[in-house]
Amino acid sequence: xxxxxxxxxxxxxxxxxxxxxxxxxxxxxxxxxxxxxxxxxxxxxxxxxxxxxxxxxxxxxxxxxxxxxxxxxxxxxxxxxxxxxxxxxxxxxxxxxxxxxxxxxxxxxxxxxxxxxxxxxxxxxxxxxxxxxxxxxxxxxxxxxxxxxxxxxxxxxxxxxxxxxxxxxxxxxxxxxxxxxxxxxxxxxxxxxxxxxxxxxxxxxxxxxxxxxxxxxxxxxxxxxxxxxxxxxxxxxxxxxxxxxxxxxxxxxxxxxxxxxxxxxxxxxxxxxxxxxxxx
Amino acid sequence: xxxxxxxxxxxxxxxxxxxxxxxxxxxxxxxxxxxxxxxxxxxxxxxxxxxxxxxxxxxxxxxxxxxxxxxxxxxxxxxxxxxxxxxxxxxxxxxxxxxxxxxxxxxxxxxxxxxxxxxxxxxxxxxxxxxxxxxxxxxxxxxxxxxxxxxxxxxxxxxxxxxxxxxxxxxxxxxxxxxxxxxxxxxxxxxxxxxxxxxxxxxxxxxxxxxxxxxxxxxxxxxxxxxxxxxxxxxxxxxxxxxxxxxxxxxxxxxxxxxxxxxxxxxxxxxxxxxxxxxxxxxxxxxxxxxxxxxxxxxxxxxxxxxxxxxxxxxxxxxxxxxxxxxxxxxxxxxxxxxxxxxxxxxxxxxxxxxxxxxxxxxxxxxxxxxxxxxxxxxxxxxxxxxx
Ligand SMILES: Cc1cc2nc3c(=O)[nH]c(=O)nc-3n(C[C@H](O)[C@H](O)[C@H](O)COP(=O)(O)OP(=O)(O)OC[C@H]3O[C@@H](n4cnc5c(N)ncnc54)[C@H](O)[C@@H]3O)c2cc1C
Ligand SMILES: Cc1cc2nc3c(=O)[nH]c(=O)nc-3n(C[C@H](O)[C@H](O)[C@H](O)COP(=O)(O)OP(=O)(O)OC[C@H]3O[C@@H](n4cnc5c(N)ncnc54)[C@H](O)[C@@H]3O)c2cc1C
Numbered sequence: 299x300x301x302x303x304x305x306x307x308x309x310x311x312x313x314x315x316x317x318x319x320x321x322x323x324x325x326x327x328x329x330x331x332x333x334x335x336x337x338x339x340x341x342x343x344x345x346x347x348x349x350x351x352x353x354x355x356x357x358x359x360x361x362x363x364x365x366x367x368x369x370x371x372x373x374x375x376x377x378x379x380x381x382x383x384x385x386x387x388x389x390x391x392x393x394x395x396x397x398x399x400x401x402x403x404x405x406x407x408x409x410x411x412x413x414x415x416x417x418x419x420x421x422x423x424x425x426x427x428x429x430x431x432x433x434x435x436x437x438x439x440x441x442x443x444x445x446x447x448x449x450x451x452x453x454x455x456x457x458x459x460x461x462x463x464x465x466x467x468x469x470x471x472x473x474x475x476x477x478x479x480x481x482x483x484x485x486x487x488x489x490x491x492x493x494x495x496x497x498x499x500x501x502x503x504x505x506x507x508x509x510x511x512x513x514x515x516x517x518x519x520x521x522x523x524x525x526x527x528x529x530x531x532x533x534x535x536x537x538x539x540x541x542x543x544x545x546x547x548x549x550x551x552x553x554x555x556x557x558x559x560x561x562x563x564x565x566x567x568x569x570x571x572x573x574x575x576x577x578x
Numbered sequence: 579x580x581x582x583x584x585x586x587x588x589x590x591x592x593x594x595x596x597x598x599x600x601x602x603x604x605x606x607x608x609x610x611x612x613x614x615x616x617x618x619x620x621x622x623x624x625x626x627x628x629x630x631x632x633x634x635x636x637x638x639x640x641x642x643x644x645x646x647x648x649x650x651x652x653x654x655x656x657x658x659x660x661x662x663x664x665x666x667x668x669x670x671x672x673x674x675x676x677x678x679x680x681x682x683x684x685x686x687x688x689x690x691x692x693x694x695x696x697x698x699x700x701x702x703x704x705x706x707x708x709x710x711x712x713x714x715x716x717x718x719x720x721x722x723x724x725x726x727x728x729x730x731x732x733x734x735x736x737x738x739x740x741x742x743x744x745x746x747x748x749x750x751x752x753x754x755x756x757x758x759x760x761x762x763x764x765x766x767x768x769x770x771x772x773x774x775x776x777x778x779x780x781x782x783x784x785x786x787x788x789x790x791x792x793x794x795x796x797x798x799x800x801x802x803x804x805x806x807x808x809x810x811x812x813x814x815x816x817x818x819x820x821x822x823x824x825x826x827x828x829x830x831x832x833x834x835x836x837x838x839x840x841x842x843x844x845x846x847x848x849x850x851x852x853x854x855x856x857x858x859x860x861x862x863x864x865x866x867x868x869x870x871x872x873x874x875x876x877x878x879x880x881x882x883x884x885x886x887x888x889x890x891x892x893x894x895x896x897x898x899x900x901x902x903x904x905x906x907x908x909x910x911x912x913x914x915x916x917x918x919x920x921x922x923x924x925x926x927x928x929x930x931x932x933x934x935x936x937x938x939x940x941x942x943x944x945x946x947x948x949x950x951x952x953x954x955x956x957x958x959x960x961x962x963x964x965x966x
Contacts (some may be wrong), residue, residue, distance in 0.1 A: 395591060505595050507629035508642040511588045 320374030320470050320490075323430040324365040324398065325421055325451075327355040328382045328389040329441040336441075342536070343543040344411055345441065354389040357436030359396075359503040361496050364466055365434045366397045366504075372470055375399045377428060381409060381420050387519070394514035395506035402428055406523040411536030414442070418450035420534055423527040425455060430491060432473065437462050437495040448495035458488035464499040585651075592648055596655040599628060605933075608660045611791040612936060615783065617744050618791050621663055626697020631670055635679055640692035646826065647888045650833035654881070657837025658844060659933070661940035662791035664834045669740035669792075670694070672827045674701020677751050677768060681811035681819050686770065690749065699748035704736035704797055705820055711738075712953050714753070715817060717766055719799065721754035728806045730754075730769055732777070732799040743780040743795040747773050750797060753816050765814035769804060777802030788939035825898050827948050828905035829891060832884035835908035835944045838937055839877040842912075842919035845934050846870050849923055866922060873915045880908035899961035906954035909944035916941035 330336050330350035339346045354362075365376045378393040378401040380386045390401045404424050412420065425433060433455075438445045452459035463475035464483060473490055476483040478497050506514075524531055532538055558567045572578040585593065603624055611618040625631065633649040635641025642648070649671055657664035675694040678686055678701070693699035710716035719734025732754055736742075742750050749772050757765040771778055781796040811819050847870060850861030860866050883904035890897035916938040920927035927934050945951045 391587075391591070395595075505599055505624075505628045506591070508588070508592050508633055508644045508648055509629060509637065511591045511595075512643060515588065 320369070320372050320431045320468075321377070321429060322365045322369055322374050322432045322434060323377045323379050323402075323425060323428060324358070324361050324393070324434040325379050325436075325447070326358040326362065326389060326393055327436070327439045327441075328352045328380065328386045329355045329439055332356065332440050338543070338546055342411070343546065344536075352385055352388065354392050355436055355439045355441075357438055357440070357496070357498065358393075360498055360500050361434045361436045362393050362396055362398060363501045363503040364463075364494075364496055367501065368432070368466065368468060372468065374431075377402060377430075379421060379424055379428070380404070381412075381417060381424070383410075390519060391514050392506065394517045394519075395510040396504055397506075397510055398517075400517055401519040403519055403521045404523070404527070405521055406531075406534075408524055408531040408535045408537070411539055412534050413539040413541045414444050414446035414450060415540045416534040416538045418447050418454055419538075420524075420527065420529065421447070421451050422454040423529055424522060425451075427522070427527060431470075432468070432490060433457065433493040435493070435495045437497050445495075448493060452493040455493070457491055457493045459493050459495075460486050460488055461495045463494050463496045466494060466496070466500070589648060589651060592644075593651045593655055595628070596630070596652045597658070599624070600656050600659040604656065604663055605659050608663065608791060609931060609933075609936070612660075612662060613790075613930060615785075615790050617666075617793050618663060619745070622666060622697060622700075622746075625663065625667060629695075630667055631675070631697040632695030634671065635675065635691060635695050639679070639687055640695035642695075646829065646891055647885075650830055650884060650888050653830055654833040654837035654840070654884075657834040658841040660791070660936070661834065661838055662789050664837065665740060665789055665792045666700070668827070668830045668834055669702065670697075670700045672830045673703035673823065674741060674749075674751075676826065677703060677810060677819065677823050678770070680822065681768070681815075685807075686810070690770075693748060698746065700741045700744055700746050702739050702742040702747060702750040703820075703823070704739045704742065704750050704752040706736060706738050708735055708737050708796075712950055714820065715764070715766070717753050717755055717764065719752060719754040721756050721767065721769055723756070723806060724803070727803070729803040730756075730806060730808065732769065732771065732802040732804070734799050736797040736799075738784070738794055739797055740792060740794055742793065742797055743783065744793045747793075749773060750778075751810055752797075752799070753820060756813055756816075766816040767813050768810040768816040768819055770808040770810055771799070771802065771804055775802055775804055788936075788941070788943055790939075824948060825901050826891065828901040828954075829884055829887045829897070831944065831948050832880065832887065832901070832904035832908040835905075835912040835941075836877060836880040836884055838912045838941055838944070839873070839880055839908065839915040842915040842934060842937055843870060843873045843877055845932075845937070846873065846919045846922045849926075849934075853924075860922070869918050869922060873918055876911035876915060880904070880911055883907050899958055902949075902954045902957040902961070905949065906951055906958070909941075910951060912944050913941045 331353045334350045337346050369376045376398040378390055378398045380390050381404040390403055402424055404420055435448045448461055449459055460475045462478045464478045465476040467474045472487055473492050474487045477486050558564055604621055629642045630652050632641035633644045634646045637643045653664050653668055678690050694701050705714055707718055721730045721732045724731050741747055749770050751768050751770050753766050753768055755764040756767040777800050779798045784794050850866050851859055853860045887897050887900035887904045890900055919934040920938045923934050926932050929935055
């Protein structure tokens with residue numbers, strides 16, 4: 299396993315249990331509210347983010363909750379990391395209100411149009427900058443839904459990746475997760491530092507309390523731009539994107555459903571319908 | 579002078595959090611509790627976990643370090659979706675915990691507030707009696723101090739007491755006559771009676787028109803004995819104390835009524851857009867649009883009224899009249915909005931499974947509880963210097 303060179307000089311692989319509090323960084327994305335109607339901007343075919351309410355990516359609420367629970371159990375501390383425009387501050391504040399200790403916000407105009415490759419480069423640089431024992435992410439963002447960032451990020455940092463976790467346990471040296479699969483789950487163990495992406499089954503995210511909301515106002519939020527991370531503007535944003543949207547069509551309206559009236563044969567008809575679509 | 583229509587960021591965040599909670603947790607489940615006349619323990623536990631019961635209390639007693647305004651914001655958002663959970667919070671905080679916080683000794687606060695703030699325990703306030711409601715000075719329940727055991731011996735009956743008989747009810751503060759003034763008028767005191775005290779019986783739930791997922795009971799006290807130290811505040815100050823509690827409580831009820839009125843708008847807008855008649859959505863008819871515009875106007879005005887009263891309370895200015903105005907206006911428009919929303923829903927509005935039907939049933943009590951509309955008008959007239 300490659301030990302990432304962390305700028306704070308801590309040698310993570312020889313971290314002694316109890317000597318330092320476990321440092322958990324949770325990556326949080328701000329996304330358009332899934333309940334609102336989304337549109338691409340005609341001029342550059344990127345999402346019109348001003349037109350919709352921005353919220354914390356729902357899956358990331360589970361990642362934040364898991365980070366908080368792990369920190370509560372092991373006496374660790376939680377840093378929130380978000381890459382996104384100024385308004386991302388709202389999402390950061392929500393994570394801080396839930397109980398995270400501090401935050402890192404990467405903001406730079408040049409980041410506009412970043413794809414998963416660029417996003418992972420920026421997050422990797424930011425993670426090297428703050429140092430960590432454990433990185434937590436949601437397994438998927440609800441807008442672009444590539445599920446690529448966790449894997450790319452682990453690769454860039456040379457970390458073991460434990461994805462789609464539905465349960466996480468750690469003693470501060472090793473981490474074990476139940477990895478959700480089509481057939482049940484795998485049990486995967488790695489040494490820290492490591493990266494974990496979580497699924498919704500893992501916990502029930504807490505609602506921020508008013509005390510948490512008040513406390514969040516006083517928590518430190520560090521803002522970084524590309525030069526702070528020694529990244530080149532050509533590597534990120536639309537300029538550095540490996541993928542681009544060429545064209546799009548609006549999703550056709552949903553076709554009318556098929557109504558099955560139960561006249562004694564309802565059950566059979568339902569099964570036939572499902573079987574016809576290879577769903578059973 | 580500062581005048582600003584925007585909420586401070588932390589209030590707005592609280593409002594949004596409760597809005598989301600009401601939408602995600604309360605809305606999908608409350609209909610069934612309501613139908614079954616069941617207390618929604620599961621939802622109340624979640625409300626406790628969110629710190630809603632501790633909103634206006636300081637952290638040293640397990641509270642959230644917020645204020646009465648924060649409580650009212652939460653009440654409005656809950657009531658937009660459901661009034662039973664909102665009144666459970668309102669009565670738990672404003673009637674159950676607040677008297678102890680305002681008038682209790684340090685010992686009483688330390689004993690009761692942490693559990694009340696976390697929502698593990700609910701408190702109730704028993705003022706109304708079968709023979710007296712609006713005329714609270716007519717209390718017949720008595721409490722006599724037994725010098726031998728240093729205990730209050732309570733006798734009497736209280737009726738319509740919210741939160742008094744749930745599995746998590748920990749106490750009821752009751753008002754009782756503890757003596758007579760030289761002119762013969764009663765001295766009324768407030769006394770904390772823990773649930774389960776021998777001689778204190780909780781009757782079965784009433785069958786109610788609305789607030790069906792909220793707990794309301796009749797209580798009887800038959801030589802019920804509690805330690806002398808359970809007296810809340812100074813002896814004979816009970817009357818003044820509950821007047822203060824009721825003044826504040828009116829702002830909370832007003833916020834709750836505003837929520838119900840707004841919920842009627844929310845439901846009506848959605849329904850008017852989707853329900854078709856004569857080949858187009860009913861909301862395309864100006865008659866329906868105007869109804870909804872008027873409903874929105876009333877809800878908005880009610881909100882301004884409770885926020886004004888709450889703001890005076892926070893600034894320690896006189897707020898008695900403004901609280902009565904807010905309570906009177908918002909409860910009456912809640913009834914109007916609920917009637918109109920039901921009308922817009924047609925026959926479906928008369929079906930219990932539709933939220934507007936619940937809102938209609940829940941609206942009427944708002945003109946009665948914590949001071950009837952007539953009592954509010956009496957208070958307002960008195961504040962204007964009219965007597966007699
Ligand atoms: C069709 C399409 C249209 C797109 N349009 C736009 C656009 O208009 N504007 C634009 O900027 N990008 C656009 N993108 C890019 C897309 O938003 C990025 O690729 C995204 O940053 C990474 O991929 P993902 O959202 O699928 O993340 P996933 O890999 O699904 O996310 C997994 C987890 O990674 C973490 N994570 C992801 N992004 C961040 C972040 N920024 N900060 C912190 N943590 C994060 C979260 O924990 C998240 O739960 C588009 C992509 C596609 C496929
Ligand atoms: C669901 C529910 C929950 C409740 N929760 C609680 C609780 O937690 N704690 C508690 O102590 N009480 C509670 N109450 C009681 C409630 O506060 C009283 O019902 C209310 O104050 C009215 O009192 P009353 O019913 O005795 O009516 P009355 O006082 O008998 O009034 C009857 C009518 O006469 C009118 N009236 C009375 N006097 C005058 C006057 N001078 N001039 C003109 N009109 C007048 C009234 O406005 C009313 O219209 C609850 C009631 C309900 C239904």
